[in-house]
Amino acid sequence: MAGGIIIFMSTSRALHGVIGAGGFAHGPIWTLPIAGGASAEHPSPRLDTAQADALAALAQARAQLEALAAGRRGAGDELAAEIFASQALMAADPTLIAAVQGAAEAGRTAVEALYFAGEEQAAIFAAIPDEYLAARAADVRDVAGRAVRIITGATTPLPTAPSILVADDLPPSIGAEIPRELLLGIALRGGSRTAHAVILARAAGIPCIVATAGLAIDGSLDGTPAALDGASGTLHLSPNATTIERLRAEAGEAQASATRRAGLRGAPCVLKSGERVHLLANIGSADDAVRAVAVGAEGVGLLRTEFLLLERSTPPSEAEQVTAFRAIFAALGAERPLTLRLADIGGDKEVPYLRIPHEANPFLGVRGYRLAMLSGRADLRALFASQISAGLLAAAAAKARLRVMAPMVAVRAEVDDLLALVATVRADLAQRGAAGDAAAAAAATYALHLGVMIEVPAAALTVATLARGLDFVSIGTNDLTQYVMAADRVNPALAPLQDATAPGVVALLKAIVAGAAEAGVEVGVCGELAGSAVGAKLLTDLGIRELSMDPAVIDEVREALIGA
Numbered sequence: 017m018a019g020g021i022i023i024f025m026s027t028s029r030a031l032h033g034v035i036g037a038g039g040f041a042h043g044p045i046w047t048l049p050i051a052g053g054a055s056a057e058h059p060s061p062r063l064d065t066a067q068a069d070a071l072a073a074l075a076q077a078r079a080q081l082e083a084l085a086a087g088r089r090g091a092g093d094e095l096a097a098e099i100f101a102s103q104a105l106m107a108a109d110p111t112l113i114a115a116v117q118g119a120a121e122a123g124r125t126a127v128e129a130l131y132f133a134g135e136e137q138a139a140i141f142a143a144i145p146d147e148y149l150a151a152r153a154a155d156v157r158d159v160a161g162r163a164v165r166i167i168t169g170a171t172t173p174l175p176t177a178p179s180i181l182v183a184d185d186l187p188p189s190i191g192a193e194i195p196r197e198l199l200l201g202i203a204l205r206g207g208s209r210t211a212h213a214v215i216l217a218r219a220a221g222i223p224c225i226v227a228t229a230g231l232a233i234d235g236s237l238d239g240t241p242a243a244l245d246g247a248s249g250t251l252h253l254s255p256n257a258t259t260i261e262r263l264r265a266e267a268g269e270a271q272a273s274a275t276r277r278a279g280l281r282g283a284p285c286v287l288k289s290g291e292r293v294h295l296l297a298n299i300g301s302a303d304d305a306v307r308a309v310a311v312g313a314e315g316v317g318l319l320r321t322e323f324l325l326l327e328r329s330t331p332p333s334e335a336e337q338v339t340a341f342r343a344i345f346a347a348l349g350a351e352r353p354l355t356l357r358l359a360d361i362g363g364d365k366e367v368p369y370l371r372i373p374h375e376a377n378p379f380l381g382v383r384g385y386r387l388a389m390l391s392g393r394a395d396l397r398a399l400f401a402s403q404i405s406a407g408l409l410a411a412a413a414a415k416a417r418l419r420v421m422a423p424m425v426a427v428r429a430e431v432d433d434l435l436a437l438v439a440t441v442r443a444d445l446a447q448r449g450a451a452g453d454a455a456a457a458a459a460a461t462y463a464l465h466l467g468v469m470i471e472v473p474a475a476a477l478t479v480a481t482l483a484r485g486l487d488f489v490s491i492g493t494n495d496l497t498q499y500v501m502a503a504d505r506v507n508p509a510l511a512p513l514q515d516a517t518a519p520g521v522v523a524l525l526k527a528i529v530a531g532a533a534e535a536g537v538e539v540g541v542c543g544e545l546a547g548s549a550v551g552a553k554l555l556t557d558l559g560i561r562e563l564s565m566d567p568a569v570i571d572e573v574r575e576a577l578i579g580a
């Protein structure tokens with residue numbers, strides 16, 4: 017009786033976060049216990065023992081993650097399989113291993129060494145100014161935490177009844193080990209929309225919110241009845257019956273429209289005029305490619321290759337890039353094209369090991385393709401060349417469709433330079449082929465569609481001559497808007513000016529379409545404008561028939577365009 021009164025009298029409270037995955041859940045809260053890091057109960061007194069124990073645990077963690085990946089692949093869950101396979105690779109990453117060795121050499125126990133190395137690597141990821149890559153911090157922490165549990169013998173903590181999980185962050189492999197029926201929803205105090213645990217929650221239809229302000233993660237909320245509204249990013253504590261019913265009804269409607277949109281995935285996107293529009297995806301990893309295919313993307317219109325450059329201390333080798341591109345081709349299959357954008361470093365994307373000098377105005381500086389041509393640095397040119405040769409090698413091996421495009425091109429001389437660079441890459445591959453490398457021989461002559469991004473006003477106004485001899489141009493409306501409106505794209509104070517539908521931007525879009533027709537090249541859009549119903553309609557009205565966007569919005573854009 018007394019307990020009933022307490023529940024009745026408890027005050028409702030709403031905590032607000034960022035939407036991770038839509039949907040509604042209602043149930044008690046369960047707090048994920050905070051993983052213990054350094055534990056005095058498991059000392060490895062001698063240095064060599066600490067090091068050996070830590071490395072053995074890391075190897076075992078890798079084997080467990082590989083098994084988890086294989087299990088998911090066997091169950092047809094490619095997305096989860098990709099995620100756990102990439103975590104298994106993290107467990108074998110020389111940088112992490114060196115950090116563990118260094119921590120052990122500094123006198124730490126095996127458990128401490130793993131914990132500190134994991135935190136050190138996580139901090140490096142978290143500092144990357146790219147949301148997706150920064151979110152990899154949770155992955156490496158998860159890998160180190162798994163190795164720690166192997167040493168301490170701790171098991172994955174589990175709720176005893178179906179609950180809404182509350183935590184600072186959710187390690188993806190722990191999330192995967194909690195039975196689906198026990199996980200009603202997820203509310204994280206930290207986390208990120210692009211964290212793997214959140215991506216997996218979205219795929220599994222588990223409502224989830226991240227960056228929840230004021231969320232207690234010390235266990236004090238355990239057992240509190242709660243309603244999680246994924247669509248608005250709100251966690252209601254001790255909600256009343258009216259709130260619960262309203263949220264349930266709204267979630268039902270949202271689910272109905274999601275199901276209706278998903279039902280259109282097999283249908284071609286055809287306008288009222290009968291013309292076909294191609295919907296492609298913007299991706300930054302192999303698991304994005306899996307998501308893209310799942311929502312019916314017809315290919316990849318933008319692969320942000322920076323993901324291969326940002327999370328390391330030295331440039332990737334050609335072989336590493338081939339492996340990464342092959343994983344993406346494997347997800348896409350032979351029919352869907354992959355548009356590989358050459359490194360778009362500079363601006364707000366920094367890569368410390370490339371030692372690019374500090375500039376007063378980096379968005380107006382030596383960024384994108386300018387690094388290959390204007391920087392005068394052979395190492396940077398070689399990096400761009402290695403991206404092209406890796407693309408050709410991967411595409412030739414997979415017999416897949418490859419497109420390559422250069423970012424931040426302003427004048428014809430840069431296009432001529434790009435054509436020359438591709439010719440040099442082909443000549444080098446042919447030479448390797450002549451020396452007996454059969455893969456290089458096949459890559460040397462493999463088909464490649466070449467293009468440039470149009471995101472600088474000077475390029476937009478001169479597409480007719482700039483793009484001659486290319487196969488396509490792809491409009492980057494994010495940068496184009498920033499440069500046309502003279503409004504820094506990362507400055508929130510200028511948000512009203514960062515409008516790709518502003519008349520000044522639309523005038524340039526028209527000029528690009530006309531220029532592309534004159535040059536006889538295809539034109540597509542891979543900037544954010546393509547990813548909204550309003551933007552997609554505007555672009556198709558201008559005659560653009562290829563739109564590339566985040567896989568998460570493809571369903572919505574398809575529905576808006578069909579019959580429009």
Ligand code: PEP
Pocket residue numbers: 318320360471491492493494495496542543544
């Ligand atoms: C763009 O500028 O529109 C674009 C797609 O490239 P990014 O956002 O990566 O600069």
Ligand code: MG
Pocket residue numbers: 423471492494495
């Ligand atoms: Mg851009």
